[in-house]
C-alpha cells in the first residue's frame with residue numbers, strides 16, 4: 421500500500437489515496453501503528469482521500485491513537501494540497517468532511533480553507549470552550565514559552581466538564597495588536613503538536629470576542645505561521661471563517677507493516 425506524508429505548519433499526516441475504498445479504516449490498531457513515531461511512519465494523524473459523488477473528494481481523518489477524529493484544520497489544508505497534487509481540481513476545491521462541506525483555494529504555497537461556522541463560546545467549568553469542528557479550550561497566558569503545555573493541557577483534557585469526549589487545549593499569548601503565539605495540547609495525539617488548525621481558529625475567534633482583536637488575526641505556532649479571517653455576526657456567531665497557511669508534501673513511500 422502506498423502512502424504520502426504531508427505537513428501543514430508542522431502538524432504532520434499520513435495521506436492515503438483511498439479512492440478505491442480498500443483501506444482497512446475500522447482497524448484502529450493498524451492506524452495507530454502507522455502513526456507511531458518508533459514502530460511506524462510517524463504522524464499526528466492519518467487521512468484518507470475518498471471519492472464522493474457530490475464533491476471533489478471526501479476527507480476521513482484519524483487521530484494518532486487510531487480513532488476517527490472530529491475536524492482537523494491543518495489536515496484539511498494538507499488534503500487539499502494532496503488533491504491538487506493528484507490533479508483533482510485546479511484552483512478551488514469543494515469537499516466533504518466529518519463536520520460538513522468545505523471549500524478551499526490554492527494560492528501558491530498557501531491553502532485557504534473555509535471552516536464551519538461557529539456559534540457559541542461557552543464558559544465551561546470556568547474555562548472558555550468552543551467547537552470549531554473540533555472541541556477547544558482557549559486560555560490566555562503571559563509566559564507561553566516556559567509553560568508546561570503537556571502537563572497543564574492533560575489535566576484539563578481529562579477533567580470532569582469535558583467528559584466523556586475530552587477536549588483540545590490551546591494556550592495563547594498576545595504578541596501585538598493582531599498577532600498571537602499559540603501552543604496546543606491535542607487529544608487523540610495526547611501530546612503537544614507543533615500546530616493545530618481548528619485550535620488556532622478557536623483562539624482567533626475568542627481573541628476577537630474577548631480582546632476585540634481585529635480580523636485577520638495572525639498566529640505564530642511552533643511549526644510556522646497561520647492567519648485566520650472571519651466575519652463576526654454578533655451574539656457569538658462567526659461566519660466565513662478561513663484558515664490560511666502553507667501545506668506541503670514531504671515524501672512518499674510504501675507500507676510494509
Ligand SMILES: N[C@H](CCC[C@H](N)C(=O)O)C(=O)O
Nearest residue numbers: 492493494554608616617618
Ligand atoms: N490537528 C487538528 C485537530 C485535530 C483534532 C483532534 N486532535 C481532536 O479533536 O480529536 C487541526 O489541525 O485542527
